[in-house]
Amino acid sequence: MRDRRILKNKNVLLGLTGSVAIYRSVELARRLIEAGARVDVIFTEAALKFINPLLIESVTGRKPYSDTFQFPLSHIELSQNSDIMVVAPATANIIGKFASGIADDLLSTAFLAMPPGKVLIAPGMNWRMYENPAVQENINRLRARGVKFIGPEKGPLCCGEEGYGRLSDIEDILQEIENLLSDKDMKGFKVLVTAGPTREYIDTVRFISNRSSGKMGFALARIARQRGADVTVVSGPVSLRPPHGVKVIKIETTSELKEAVMCLIPDIDILFMAAAPADFTCKKEPGKLKRTQTISLELQPTVDIIAQVGRLSRRPFLVGFAAETSEDIDSAKQKLLQKGLDMIVLNNISEPGAGFEVDTNRVLIIDRDSVEPTELLPKEEIASIIIDRVLKKMMLAREVS
Ligand SMILES: Cc1cc2nc3c(=O)[nH]c(=O)nc-3n(C[C@H](O)[C@H](O)[C@H](O)COP(=O)(O)O)c2cc1C
Numbered sequence: 190m191r192d193r194r195i196l197k198n199k200n201v202l203l204g205l206t207g208s209v210a211i212y213r214s215v216e217l218a219r220r221l222i223e224a225g226a227r228v229d230v231i232f233t234e235a236a237l238k239f240i241n242p243l244l245i246e247s248v249t250g251r252k253p254y255s256d257t258f259q260f261p262l263s264h265i266e267l268s269q270n271s272d273i274m275v276v277a278p279a280t281a282n283i284i285g286k287f288a289s290g291i292a293d294d295l296l297s298t299a300f301l302a303m304p305p306g307k308v309l310i311a312p313g314m315n316w317r318m319y320e321n322p323a324v325q326e327n328i329n330r331l332r333a334r335g336v337k338f339i340g341p342e343k344g345p346l347c348c349g350e351e352g353y354g355r356l357s358d359i360e361d362i363l364q365e366i367e368n369l370l371s372d373k374d375m376k377g378f379k380v381l382v383t384a385g386p387t388r389e390y391i392d393t394v395r396f397i398s399n400r401s402s403g404k405m406g407f408a409l410a411r412i413a414r415q416r417g418a419d420v421t422v423v424s425g426p427v428s429l430r431p432p433h434g435v436k437v438i439k440i441e442t443t444s445e446l447k448e449a450v451m452c453l454i455p456d457i458d459i460l461f462m463a464a465a466p467a468d469f470t471c472k473k474e475p476g477k478l479k480r481t482q483t484i485s486l487e488l489q490p491t492v493d494i495i496a497q498v499g500r501l502s503r504r505p506f507l508v509g510f511a512a513e514t515s516e517d518i519d520s521a522k523q524k525l526l527q528k529g530l531d532m533i534v535l536n537n538i539s540e541p542g543a544g545f546e547v548d549t550n551r552v553l554i555i556d557r558d559s560v561e562p563t564e565l566l567p568k569e570e571i572a573s574i575i576i577d578r579v580l581k582k583m584m585l586a587r588e589v590s
Pocket of ligand 1: 205206207209235
């Protein structure tokens with residue numbers, strides 16, 4: 190479940206151009222509408238040859254535009270009334286026109302009336318076209334003026350070839366629109382999030398792990414990135430698509446998690462330890478154990494990563510997560526103090542709709558001075574509340590020092 194509140198009541202001006210990838214823009218328009226945005230669409234002449242505007246009108250509930258001269262001043266009014274202009278797919282031709290300041294149709298004219306920082310371009314074209322120096326030069330010129338780009342991605346293209354040129358994933362485009370529309374109160378912050386479970390191997394194929402899905406960690410990463418932070422996720426094996434614009438380092442075991450965290454930490458301002466590392470490890474047998482004999486495993490506790498971070502003389506703002514089967518505030522507070530954390534987020538995993546695997550959570554946000562309960566909310570809303578708390582605490586600490 191995605192928290193798309195940022196798009197609610199926003200005015201999005203969607204430019205459609207003559208690329209085969211235009212069929213995917215229908216889904217983009219639909220999902221923007223679903224999130225509560227108002228979507229006005231401008232078709233280029235070429236785009237009109239690919240899809241019928243009736244399809245877009247049915248999705249957006251608004252008549253699309255294409256003719257500069259049908260409504261005088263529509264090129265200015267559409268731009269002025271929009272929070273963001275998104276051109277997806279953007280052809281090599283429209284990128285060239287934007288870069289050169291050509292205004293010979295409604296889309297290119299409206300572009301010139303838009304602040305460059307409020308324009309997101311998602312190119313879609315054959316890889317040879319994309320790699321052409323003229324196209325690259327045009328993209329660089331637009332970037333230098335503050336225009337934002339997303340993609341293209343490498344992958345199978347409509348022409349049957351493969352390479353860079355594929356329109357970005359619609360979910361990634363939506364996330365980038367949200368990133369551009371969000372307040373950037375985390376700009377300048379370097380954030381590290383650990384997410385998901387770890388595995389401790391018994392033999393080559395079997396391991397000890399837990400039910401962590403990584404959803405809470407990925408939600409924190411997505412919201413921190415949306416609010417302008419530079420975000421890295423160290424993730425155990427999960428089946429989630431990483432948030433757009435976030436660096437992901439994949440690990441498997443608890444000691445790999447520790448190594449990654451310790452290596453990145455000197456550069457980090459806030460560390461969210463939302464991963465659920467396996468608490469026990471055992472000696473890994475070579476090969477695959479036969480089921481013919483009874484075996485007993487000797488389990489040793491794994492390294493306590495967060496406590497090690499808590500002992501560092503220079504360390505980031507440190508947020509721990511405790512998954513418990515009761516709301517034991519006293520033991521969470523004890524953990525906070527013993528391990529040198531700045532905050533601990535306690536979730537009662539036995540409560541319906543909270544904890545592992547589900548999209549929602551209800552938590553207690555605990556620091557040295559306070560205990561703040563949240564309602565049962567989507568994990569991304571919980572992430573926003575946690576981040577608000579962290580920023581407030583950091584600000585207070587700065588004022589005091
Ligand atoms: C079937 C077909 C597919 C095309 N696909 C693309 C494409 O994916 N990307 C692109 O840049 N141009 C593509 N073109 C070329 C553009 O449609 C052409 O350059 C056109 O002038 C673009 O106009 P516009 O930028 O005003 O929409 C395609 C043309 C055809 C006939």
